[in-house]
Amino acid sequence: MKSRHSFADETLMASTDDHTGFLSFNRPQRKNAINFEMWHAIPKALEWLCAQGDIRCIVMHGEGGTDFSAGADISEFDRVRQDTDTARDYELSNATAFHAVRACPIPVVAMISGVCFGGAFGLATAADLRVASNDSIFSIPAGRLGLAYPVDAMGDIVDALGPQMARSMLYTGRRITAREAQSAGLLLTVCGLADLRETALELAERICTNAPLSNRASKASIRAALSGQEQDRLLAEKIAASTFTSADYAEGRRAFREKRRPVFSGK
Structure with a gap:
């Protein structure tokens, strides 16, 4: 769109x-x-x-x-x-x-x-x-x-x-x-x-093409590593935790088992 x-x-x-x-x-x-x-x-x-x-x-x-x-x-x-x-x-x-x-x-x-x-x-x-x-x-x-x-x-x-x-x-x-x-x-x-x-x-x-939540988590973690600020670390940890039960994590595992390219939804 x-x-x-x-x-x-x-x-x-x-x-x-x-x-x-x-x-x-x-x-x-x-x-x-x-x-x-x-x-x-x-x-x-x-x-x-x-x-x-x-x-x-x-x-x-x-x-x-x-x-x-x-x-x-x-x-x-x-x-x-x-x-x-x-x-x-x-x-x-x-x-x-x-x-x-x-x-x-x-x-x-x-x-x-x-x-x-x-x-x-x-x-x-x-x-x-x-x-x-x-x-x-x-x-x-x-x-x-x-x-x-x-x-x-x-x-x-x-x-x-x-x-x-x-x-x-x-x-x-x-x-x-x-x-x-x-x-x-x-x-x-x-x-x-x-x-x-x-x-x-x-x-x-x-x-x-990669999982949006994973990229957001990576960006937040990199920023936290560079800034050394506690608030940045806490935000990075929160975003990382959101990936644990995400639909994209399930899709990534499913695509790996099925030997195909994953299709991520950002959820």
Whole structure:
């Protein structure tokens, strides 16, 4: 089943196709730069996607076929980040969006092409998996703007890049290529731009064929392991326990005995 909904004056789009959801930055004329309204809408769009029936994977990408996103729309900073109070409000909107991706119960795949800078880099590192075209360029230019990166989102960057590469990118503001990003562990796969969508959708399909409750349990457990927070551990244990008597667990055992591919319902 296909469905579609727009947010933030159609600059953020959410859509579904069978078991896969799509979160799309829709400002190609601005290299999909994320404005203040879009930051606020990202959690709402993810919530909408998670409510659309049996969605098992979400692919996050930029519209236009060239750029993932140039990050926060700096052209509006004189208005939305003009003093301490507005800057704090803006950073809270960033942190809330990063958290929404990180805490989304469904696995999120970032499909990256072209530029992936600043806040968009933060969203990509908050995703579970990242695939990119070989023309992709990555940068965290906070030091060139005199800004500090949200503290809670820094954990995603360090987890995705490793401490040394994270320090190098943040301290110098330098850009790295897709190959450098893959070597650092940021990217799962690098491919040609023409093959990017197929590569991302094949990955999404593999995710969707597995038991949704198992994937949710794995995501929650991985998050708990990375955060070290008691509340994350308790949530992971609760989700894991829900698999014990699930219909999908029974289907998995039955399919194993019958030597066939299991058909999971997410229940």
